[in-house]
Amino acid sequence: MKKEQFEVAGMGCMNCSKTIQNTLSNLDGVSDATVDFANKTADVTYDDTVVSKVDMLTAVSDAGYQLL
Ligand SMILES: [Cu+2]
Known part of the structure; x- marks a missing residue:
């Protein structure tokens, strides 16, 4: 993780x-995600053998937001 x-x-x-x-x-592969609106942060716990950073960036981008 x-x-x-x-x-x-x-x-x-x-x-x-x-x-x-x-x-x-x-x-798949993300076990925990906490997004803080005030701080504009996302804390993600994930299994990097299952899900990549690009997968996460793409999914969030498809939802209309950006992970930096
Ligand atoms: Cu809103």
């Missing part, structure tokens, strides 16, 4: 952070 913090761009309200959190949590 790997734990990483990303910056998140494009969030306008608390619902955005929930959307991103669900998007990340639904990915």
Whole structure:
């Protein structure tokens, strides 16, 4: 398991952070995702043999936001 913090761009309200959190949590290999609206961060715990950083960036981008 790997734990990483990303910056998140494009969030306008608390619902955005929930959307991103669900998007990340639904990915195979992601065991925990916590998105903080105020700090504009996403803390993700994931198995990097199952899911890659690019997978996460793409999923969040498809939802309309950006992981930096
Ligand atoms: Cu929003």
